Amino acid sequence: MAKNHQPVQTKPQETIVHIPVYTKQDLITFVNRKLNHWPTIILCVVFVITGQSIAKILENFYYNETDHHSQKRQNDDVWTQSLLQTVGFPLLLPLYIFTAKKHNQQQSPTTSDQTSTKYIISFSGLIGILWSNQGRFSAKAKLELPFRVFTLIYTTQLFFTLVFAAFINKLKINRWIITSLILAIATGAITFSSSFAGEPGDEAEADNYGRGSISALISSVYFSLLLSVIQNVFKRIEATSFASVYNVLIISSLVATVSSAAGLLIEGEQDDLKREMNGFSKGRGAYVMVMVGQAVSWQVYWVGIVGLVFSVTSVLANVISVITWPIVSVLVVIFLVNDEFDVFKGVALITASLSAAAYFYMLHEENRKY
Numbered sequence: 510m511a512k513n514h515q516p517v518q519t520k521p522q523e524t525i526v527h528i529p530v531y532t533k534q535d536l537i538t539f540v541n542r543k544l545n546h547w548p549t550i551i552l553c554v555v556f557v558i559t560g561q562s563i564a565k566i567l568e569n570f571y572y573n574e575t576d577h578h579s580q581k582r583q584n585d586d587v588w589t590q591s592l593l594q595t596v597g598f599p600l601l602l603p604l605y606i607f608t609a610k611k612h613n614q615q616q617s618p619t620t621s622d623q624t625s626t627k628y629i630i631s632f633s634g635l636i637g638i639l640w641s642n643q644g645r646f647s648a649k650a651k652l653e654l655p656f657r658v659f660t661l662i663y664t665t666q667l668f669f670t671l672v673f674a675a676f677i678n679k680l681k682i683n684r685w686i687i688t689s690l691i692l693a694i695a696t697g698a699i700t701f702s703s704s705f706a707g708e709p710g711d712e713a714e715a716d717n718y719g720r721g722s723i724s725a726l727i728s729s730v731y732f733s734l735l736l737s738v739i740q741n742v743f744k745r746i747e748a749t750s751f752a753s754v755y756n757v758l759i760i761s762s763l764v765a766t767v768s769s770a771a772g773l774l775i776e777g778e779q780d781d782l783k784r785e786m787n788g789f790s791k792g793r794g795a796y797v798m799v800m801v802g803q804a805v806s807w808q809v810y811w812v813g814i815v816g817l818v819f820s821v822t823s824v825l826a827n828v829i830s831v832i833t834w835p836i837v838s839v840l841v842v843i844f845l846v847n848d849e850f851d852v853f854k855g856v857a858l859i860t861a862s863l864s865a866a867a868y869f870y871m872l873h874e875e876n877r878k879y
Contacts (some may be wrong), residue, residue: 556813591644598762653721664697667735692864798857832861
C-alpha cells in the first residue's frame, strides 16, 4: 500500500530591494537643486564674473590715477579697499525684503525662521571680522608684492577651501572636484603674467616682499575660511530660500563695515582720502564715481559668491572666483590698455573653462541620481 507523500513546500526566493535612505539635509538639497539649481547657479556665476570684472577694472583705474607709493602718503588705504567690499550692503535690503516676502507667501513663517536669523547673527561677528581683515590683507599684499607673486600665493586659497570644506562641512571629495581644483589652480597660476596698477616698482624694499607674502597668505586663508563658515551656517539653519543669502550678507556686512571703518579712522586714512579726491586727475566727480562703482560692483560679486555657496558648496564658489581672473585680466587689457594679451592669458581662459566644465559635469551626474 502506497504511502501518501506530503507535497514539499519550498520557501519562496527572497528578493532584496535596495531603498535609498536620505537624510533631512539630503532632501533639502534635493528640493533646492531640482527646483532652481541651474538657474540659480548660472545667475550667480554671471554675478561673480560681472561684479569682479567691474570692481577690478575700477580698482586698476583708481590706482592709475593715484600715487600710492609716494613718500607724502601717511597710509596705504588698505582699510578703504576693505570697506568698499562691504559698505554697499544697504542696496541688498530691497532684494531681501522681496525674496523673504515671496518665501513667506509660499510657506508660512515659523519659529525656525526666527531661529535662523538668531543663528546668523551669532555667527555674523566671526564672518564680519574675517571679511574685513581678508580685504585688508589682500589690499596690503597687492601694494607690496609684484602682482605675479601675489597671484601665485593667493591661488593657495583653493587648497585651503578644500581642506576647510572637508573638515568643517564634511564635503565628500571625488575625482571631478579634484580635477576642477587642479585646473583652477593652473588658471590662477598662469594669470601671473597680468599686471596691477598698484603693484610696487623695481625699487621696492625686500622687507616689503616678506610682509606682502605673509599678507597674501593670511588673506588666502581668511577668504577660504570665510566661505566655509558661511556654508556651515547655511547647513545648520537648513536654508532653502535665497533670502538666507541676503540675510547673511546684510548682517555680516554690517559687522565688516563697522570693523573696516574703525580701522580706517584709527589709521588716519580719512586724511589721505580727502587729498586723493582733491588731487584726482580726472576730477572729484570721477573719484566719487569710481569709489561708488567699486562698492556696487563688490556687492554684485558677493551676492554671486555667497549664492554659489548656498546653491552648491564653498569649493565651487572659490573655483568660479579664481577662474574669473583671466577674464578680468583680458578686460583690463581692453579698457585700460596698460597690459598686453599674451599666450598665458589665452591658456588661462582654456583651463578656466575646463575647470568649470568638470565641476558642472559632476553636478549634472549628481542630479541624475535623485
